[in-house]
Amino acid sequence: MKSTALQSGLASTMARRAVSVRTQVRALKSGTARKYLEHHALAAALALHEEGAFVPWVSYLFPSELLASYGLTPLIPEVAATTLMGMDFRGEVEVAMNRSALPRDLCSYHRAARAALDARLLPAPSLCLGTTPLCAAKECLLDELAREHDVPFISIHVPLPPDEGPAHPDQVADVAEQLGALHEQLGEMTGRRPALAEAIRNSSRAARAWRYIDTGRMSGDLVLDGRHMFAFAFLGQMLWGTVPGARGFEKLLTERGCADLVVPTYGSGGPAAPGLAWSGCTRCRTTTTPPSTSSALTGEPWCSRRWGAPIWTRSIPPTPSPTWPDD
């Protein structure tokens, strides 16, 4: 489908359905967790374009379960920017980015998300939710968007984590209190009834599956394509606390479910990649987020030829342990 058709049609129900059906067919054909999660994340994101939809723009560190409790889908600017740049919309987003008043040395995720909103490729916020202390830029972005669209901006204050050991119980209690107050506030704003216990159950199902997979990855028993795994975990944030989110992560536990993520062999040799000091490594691994628009490093084919697959590690794994077991 051409981007112009998609752009003009994202506001139309038929076009959104067409995109959704396309990904659904892929998911059914492959039967893999990745395609399943992609389909449901995209379908949920497209639903945010519907008239009257409640669109919470949130920090990528925000606990999505609070929103899932009310059946809300978070619009995470970083995820939205990456997804759009990886689709037919890239050209439109780049044109809008070039028109933007934001400086070019600002985070490309945020510039892209902001530009996509200006180009009407993303729906306007109904509410902006942030978290401290990491990434002041996303707080600034959400705050500014809230002002422009005259919607509330609420930020959860999370203290700087200690260098070692767990956070002080008082600090944990403070954050919990803020989350509780916000959860109630969300109910008042949306007029919906909460289903927090169910959202937490779903989230914990996903977390258990992810922990199992992560243990295998860290021990070296399970070698997954890091580029796809990164995208999987990134998109997964949108669905934490939902049934599709839980199922998507649990599908990873089956052979068919992770068939398109497993890397059978790697390190097959070949010429060293230009400009990379670790060309002798058998795995390409980093602890940070790869650039959202760069295909030079993550793209096919040379990277995969050299190492089989890049093995990315997210700096912040999604819910490393089951969330909120009792409270």
Added chain:
Amino acid sequence: MTATCFYSCALVRPAFLARRGFVARPLAALALAADGKCDPDGFETHPNTCPWVVQLLAAAESALAAPGCTDLLVAPAGCDAMRRMGDMLAVRLGDRIYRPWVPRTTDEAATRRLAKELDALDDWLGRHASDHTDPAGVTDLPVGIGVGPAGPEPTATPDAFVAPPIEPRPGGVFVIAGPLSGADLLVAIENAGVAVSGLDSCTGTHRAAALAAVDGGFSFDAEARAMLTAAVCPRSTVSLRREHLASRIASATPSALIHARLPFCDPGAYDGVTARSLANELDLPFLDIEVGFPSEVTGPVRVRLEAFLETLTLEDELLGELFAFDDAPSEDPIGRPSAPKADRPDAVRGGRS
């Protein structure tokens, strides 16, 4: 002779550090005094790092991490770059660095949390104050840094650049900037024939005066409230920052707005958005420029600055005469109502940048 406690940004009140017996000095003083002798490239910073933070980090590594130095550093985590700088220095300085968190808001909850943070900072200062009975550490800075021994009495002695007081001058340019290393930018504007009618910068007199002026009995709550009220900077929430800038601009009654941003500064980038929208609302010509640290107004920055400032004066000098040849329109060609020239002695409306 007393020990020195450096602070990395103007979110900290020097007087707060001085009350525990330390000489409070801005870390920028070390960076500026080093005068290029600390090679920022020699340290492990990403090239896309705010030059202000790079300079501070280099100065702190050279001086404070030197063997024998016992000086302290308070590095508030006002932005990501400062937070990371604090993290990096903590590896070298251990317990000689304290990294307080500073909120973006001024509400009661934020004030309470900051008060607790200041209480903990005060404890830390108290612990170290008792360790500093031997003053030798204060002068143990490496040769070449150029920082002399501290004064004989505990005091707050800011010795980095602080912009001179600026009297509100209607018709001039209001400058919004991050930390400035000198008066280059302000001088360049004045040299172009346009007055500077106001400055909002963390190295401006306004900030220093606001931070110094805390009267009454001491309490951590009062201290926190004073800090948050005085230090409304780009890290603050959009609404607070807009309100603060709008009030300062209104008191200066300028004819144009210049926003000078440090490269790779995220809060500064969004501050530019705020400044631009205020300029639009107030119908003021606006220029967004990028200045480094140390700031040097040369090359492309000077060209942009001068071109912008010329547009403020050209309309009166040239365009006015051009229009006088024809059937003189009562309003300008794009429909803006003409304003009495007396209201704008130094500059008049020009093109937007």
